[in-house]
Amino acid sequence: xxxxxxxxxGVLPGGSYTVTIRADYPxxxxxxxxxxxxxxxxxxxxxxxxxxEADRSRMVRDITVGAQNSDHARKIIDTLKRIPGFQxxxxxxxxxxxxxxxxxxxxxxxxxxxxxxxxNVYTPGVARVSTAIALDPEVAWTxxxxxxxxxxxxxxxxxxxxxxxxxxxxxxxxxxxSMLFKEFADVDAWPICLDTKDPDxxxxxxxxxxxxxxxxxxxxxxxxxxxxxxxRLRAELDIPVFHDDQHGTAVVVLAALLxxxxxxxxxxxxxxxxxxxVGAAGTACTEMMQAAGxxxxxxxxxxxxxxxxxxxxxxxxLEEYARRTNPEGGPGSVHDAIAGADVFxxxxxxxxxxxxxxxxxxxxxxxxxxxxxxxEVMPDQIEGIARIVATGRSDFPNQINxxxxxxxxxxxxxxxxxxxxxxxxxxxxxHAIAAVVTKKELSEEYIIxxxxxxxxVRAVAREVAAAAHATGVARRRRKSRPxxxx
Amino acid sequence: xxxxxxxxxGVLPGGSYTVTIRADYPxxxxxxxxxxxxxxxxxxxxxxxxxxEADRSRMVRDITVGAQNSDHARKIIDTLKRIPGFQxxxxxxxxxxxxxxxxxxxxxxxxxxxxxxxxNVYTPGVARVSTAIALDPEVAWTxxxxxxxxxxxxxxxxxxxxxxxxxxxxxxxxxxxSMLFKEFADVDAWPICLDTKDPDxxxxxxxxxxxxxxxxxxxxxxxxxxxxxxxRLRAELDIPVFHDDQHGTAVVVLAALLxxxxxxxxxxxxxxxxxxxVGAAGTACTEMMQAAGxxxxxxxxxxxxxxxxxxxxxxxxLEEYARRTNPEGGPGSVHDAIAGADVFxxxxxxxxxxxxxxxxxxxxxxxxxxxxxxxEVMPDQIEGIARIVATGRSDFPNQINxxxxxxxxxxxxxxxxxxxxxxxxxxxxxHAIAAVVTKKELSEEYIIxxxxxxxxVRAVAREVAAAAHATGVARRRRKSRPxxxx
Numbered sequence: 001x002x003x004x005x006x007x008x009x010g011v012l013p014g015g016s017y018t019v020t021i022r023a024d025y026p027x028x029x030x031x032x033x034x035x036x037x038x039x040x041x042x043x044x045x046x047x048x049x050x051x052x053e054a055d056r057s058r059m060v061r062d063i064t065v066g067a068q069n070s071d072h073a074r075k076i077i078d079t080l081k082r083i084p085g086f087q088x089x090x091x092x093x094x095x096x097x098x099x100x101x102x103x104x105x106x107x108x109x110x111x112x113x114x115x116x117x118x119x120n121v122y123t124p125g126v127a128r129v130s131t132a133i134a135l136d137p138e139v140a141w142t143x144x145x146x147x148x149x150x151x152x153x154x155x156x157x158x159x160x161x162x163x164x165x166x167x168x169x170x171x172x173x174x175x176x177x178s179m180l181f182k183e184f185a186d187v188d189a190w191p192i193c194l195d196t197k198d199p200d201x202x203x204x205x206x207x208x209x210x211x212x213x214x215x216x217x218x219x220x221x222x223x224x225x226x227x228x229x230x231x232r233l234r235a236e237l238d239i240p241v242f243h244d245d246q247h248g249t250a251v252v253v254l255a256a257l258l259x260x261x262x263x264x265x266x267x268x269x270x271x272x273x274x275x276x277x278v279g280a281a282g283t284a285c286t287e288m289m290q291a292a293g294x295x296x297x298x299x300x301x302x303x304x305x306x307x308x309x310x311x312x313x314x315x316x317x318l319e320e321y322a323r324r325t326n327p328e329g330g331p332g333s334v335h336d337a338i339a340g341a342d343v344f345x346x347x348x349x350x351x352x353x354x355x356x357x358x359x360x361x362x363x364x365x366x367x368x369x370x371x372x373x374x375x376e377v378m379p380d381q382i383e384g385i386a387r388i389v390a391t392g393r394s395d396f397p398n399q400i401n402x403x404x405x406x407x408x409x410x411x412x413x414x415x416x417x418x419x420x421x422x423x424x425x426x427x428x429x430x431h432a433i434a435a436v437v438t439k440k441e442l443s444e445e446y447i448i449x450x451x452x453x454x455x456x457v458r459a460v461a462r463e464v465a466a467a468a469h470a471t472g473v474a475r476r477r478r479k480s481r482p483x484x485x486x
Numbered sequence: 487x488x489x490x491x492x493x494x495x496g497v498l499p500g501g502s503y504t505v506t507i508r509a510d511y512p513x514x515x516x517x518x519x520x521x522x523x524x525x526x527x528x529x530x531x532x533x534x535x536x537x538x539e540a541d542r543s544r545m546v547r548d549i550t551v552g553a554q555n556s557d558h559a560r561k562i563i564d565t566l567k568r569i570p571g572f573q574x575x576x577x578x579x580x581x582x583x584x585x586x587x588x589x590x591x592x593x594x595x596x597x598x599x600x601x602x603x604x605x606n607v608y609t610p611g612v613a614r615v616s617t618a619i620a621l622d623p624e625v626a627w628t629x630x631x632x633x634x635x636x637x638x639x640x641x642x643x644x645x646x647x648x649x650x651x652x653x654x655x656x657x658x659x660x661x662x663x664s665m666l667f668k669e670f671a672d673v674d675a676w677p678i679c680l681d682t683k684d685p686d687x688x689x690x691x692x693x694x695x696x697x698x699x700x701x702x703x704x705x706x707x708x709x710x711x712x713x714x715x716x717x718r719l720r721a722e723l724d725i726p727v728f729h730d731d732q733h734g735t736a737v738v739v740l741a742a743l744l745x746x747x748x749x750x751x752x753x754x755x756x757x758x759x760x761x762x763x764v765g766a767a768g769t770a771c772t773e774m775m776q777a778a779g780x781x782x783x784x785x786x787x788x789x790x791x792x793x794x795x796x797x798x799x800x801x802x803x804l805e806e807y808a809r810r811t812n813p814e815g816g817p818g819s820v821h822d823a824i825a826g827a828d829v830f831x832x833x834x835x836x837x838x839x840x841x842x843x844x845x846x847x848x849x850x851x852x853x854x855x856x857x858x859x860x861x862e863v864m865p866d867q868i869e870g871i872a873r874i875v876a877t878g879r880s881d882f883p884n885q886i887n888x889x890x891x892x893x894x895x896x897x898x899x900x901x902x903x904x905x906x907x908x909x910x911x912x913x914x915x916x917h918a919i920a921a922v923v924t925k926k927e928l929s930e931e932y933i934i935x936x937x938x939x940x941x942x943v944r945a946v947a948r949e950v951a952a953a954a955h956a957t958g959v960a961r962r963r964r965k966s967r968p969x970x971x972x
Contacts, residue, residue, distance in 0.1 A: 008620075017972060021512060022848040062964070070972040073972050074970075074972055077528070077970070079608075086691075088970065090969045090970065090971075091969075091970045091971070091972060092969070092970075092971045092972070093614075093971070093972055094606060095606050095611040095614055095615065096498075096614070096618075096629065096971035096972070097609060098596050098606045098611075098613065098939060099615050099629040099630070099791075100606075100626075100628060100629065101595070101631065101633070101634065102595065102629075102630045102631025102632070102633070103594065103595055103596060104592055104593065104594060104595060104606055104628075104631055104667050104674075105593045105631070105634075105674050106590055106591075106592065106593065106594050106664060106667075106674040106675065106676065107590065107591045107592065107593035107668070108590060108665045108668050109588065109589050109590060109591065110584050110589060111526070112665050112666065112669045113669075115633050115880060115938070116939070116940075118880075119880070120580060120581050120584045121584060121589055121660035121661075121662045121664075121665055122659070122663070122665070122666065122701070122889075123580040123858070123859075124859055125584075126585075126646075126658050126659050126662050127646050127648060127859075128581055128582070129582060129585050129646065129658040130645060130646070130651055130656065130658050130659055131583065131648065131651070131652075131655070132582075132647060133654055133655040133658065134651040134652065134655035137652075137654050137655070140654045142586060142587075142590075143582065143585040143586065143658060144585070144588045144654075144657045144658055144661060144717075145526070145588025145589065145590055145591070145657075145661060146588070146654070146657065147587070148587065148588065148591075151590070155868075159616060160609060160612075160616070161613065162613060162616060162617065162620070164690075165616055165617070165620040166620065166623075166697075167697040167698070168619055168623050168626045168632075168697045169616045169617070169619040169620035169626070170616065170621070170630075170632075170700055171630040171697070172612045172616050172629060172630055173608070173612050173616055174610035174621065174698075174776050175607075175630060175631060176607045176609075176612050177608070178594075179594045179598050179607055179608070180608065181596045182593070182595060182597065183595050183599075188590075188591050188592040189592065190592065190676050190697055191698050192698060193695070193697045193698040194694045194695060195693065195694050195695075195696060195697050196694050198505060201690065201694065202692070202694075204687065204691070205690070205691050205694045205695065206587070207681065208680045208681050208682050208687065208688075208691045209678055209679070209680060209681075209691065209695070210681060211652075211653040211654045211657070211679045211680070212653070212654075212657055212677050212678065212679040215970050230758045230873070273684070291582070314966070318744060333602075341712065372609070373613075374612055382493075389816050394601060394604075394605070403604075407579075415841065417940065426526060451604070452600075452601070480490075483576045483577075483578070484504060484563070484574065484576065484577045484578075485562075485576075485577070485578045485579070485582035486556040486559050486560055486577060486578070486579055
């Protein structure tokens, strides 16, 4: 199994972690040589030195140094600080440098350079556009950015593998997500980080801000609150509401599963799936697989197999889940649940299963171990035991990544001004992603396309739009009526 | 008094109103000539004809036609529709064309083209940035866009001269405002149009969304709700909250007044001001002028002079206003209030006063007639009667326009990460705007700089930042501590 290079925790294999140190030191002959030799002795590798400013007494330089990792870089900096008169103004690595000042900005789509521009885009011209929308609210889809704009809404309670870090610390993730929306699908997505954990309040806020948006992407909101919030917003808003951690994951998992089943030659109706982790993602993956034909699912969480009336760790969402899964009932651990399964789907935590567990699965076992950043079982551990392995990571084959879904899905939704995202549209997205991998290309190590495969967005957008039309939730007619704006 | 060209209601003097008609008609010899001569007979002037698509049976062309105004253009289109087989697919003028698809977009500040980019700006790299913010929330100002981002919040209850047109119809105005923030001050401002009129709800929503923003610009929210909303948000948030209709207007009015007083040679302490219109703008202008030294203000609204205990049309905000103004008390009309005033400040409605009223003002009368789009009195009517006249319009000299304030003000505020916008900062902004007009340039027809004068933003930002430091509300130290992000 080939493991590719990747920056995990800022460490790049092959020593390509670099830190840029802004150094302010006395302007004396020999100083730079002294600095350079101290860096060398500390095991650092200077890759560039740039002058920032200088006068007779001081020099300010940016020194870029290769190190093993961030701890090593910190040690190099501490050593440098011992040089008399040497000050570190700032030090950042590549990841932090790329975050300075944020990752997204507003861009004007037309110029405002002249008086005439100003009277076009602002007063007095804009008054006519506002009047047109007041008379017919539907034209807001044409005459404003609403039709291309999505709110990325989070309260920061379930961010990546970090958990409840709050709305402000979640902002870099939402900015990153906004970048992906823009880069892959030309969707304008703005982060809205909410300082509240109250589901009622979140529903109220999202409903209040909805007029300016064509869709709502809920993100990194913890279960079970996320279920109620999404359900209520879907019912009360006339624009699509999509909790990506649930449904984005479910769509991509199903895409990978459809292709994996082609390889092992099993019918989806016949398989047994063990779902490990029954939070936002696990619940949605279960529903999605069931919608696609899976009959037998056993869910497991930290209290073991989920079954109706379990004495520990239940809530209304889990009771509902228990009723819909696990036809054989009864308690047990993940090790019991995985025995005899055709598919293990992990959306839980690191190292929960091992090779022995996978050995007890059915022939041609399919293991999707998607815990972040460390999977439920490392792919190398089950090489030759499982037939097909996928993870959420980019350093193993078969990366199951939401980026394969949400850009194309929202592109399709906005293109037809859909009122909602229904199951038919999600199934269409999953089939579109799966179909990007051709029969000829399909193999145990290639069941899901790369996130950089540009065909994915186009295919997903097209199929989602078609499904929206077919299910009657597209607001835009295929043939648009004449638009006269005067 | 020179009146300059301007597009009001889409009409440009000199016949430069143009409409672009997308025409779909049978592909037959002589059709285009027929269309052209019908347009000519209807008084239209074809300026260009572009081919969009064609096949053997149909032609689709964009025909751009000069007309007198939108009504004339509509008549031309109606005439064209009578040609057998001729269809109008769409027709828009310049203003509407510039609004298609909205006026703003999201822009990525760094590329996401490669796997390495992706791991920098999204997972796994972003997790380190989020962790750094979770450990020290203040670094969100450095590592996200928060420090350059403003929410433009409206509920669409008092939009331009249009009144309560709702949040969606307000969106084009907010997009226009966002463009001006970007163009003039490189501030990233995103429109948030709220579907609620409840002040409690608005306060809750703005507090909830605040973590991602460095400042809040309240816009076009009707009085008296705007007073309570702003006051509560100012008290409860640690970022600046600024209702532009109130304070932006007040800052620019004060700037114009300071320069006007230089010309007439009166001291600000000695003047008597009649304020006509005591809504958001009138109240804030009064407070601002009083902060700058004005002692005698008489406020007038639709019920006449505002005085304590007036039987009609009072509310708590007006009672407070009455206590702080009008030292002589007593009822009366705007015609009574203007008599003996040195300054008339109109922020009300069209044609409320006339030349006779202005004749009863003190010598060297200053008239700021700012009702939108038609002023309280047209400048031509009082030429030679008032010494100095200003309006909100760009087709007369002395345009009092909020664009002179808000971009530079927020630039300064964000530059120092101010916690609030206080009176000292607003006074600094007014003085900075006034000072852009030099003593040598100052004249009756040039008391306020052009909105396109780039010196304004720089001067306002600098002085506002200095005032924030001086009053202890700047979060950023003048000399920043070393930032080590690894």
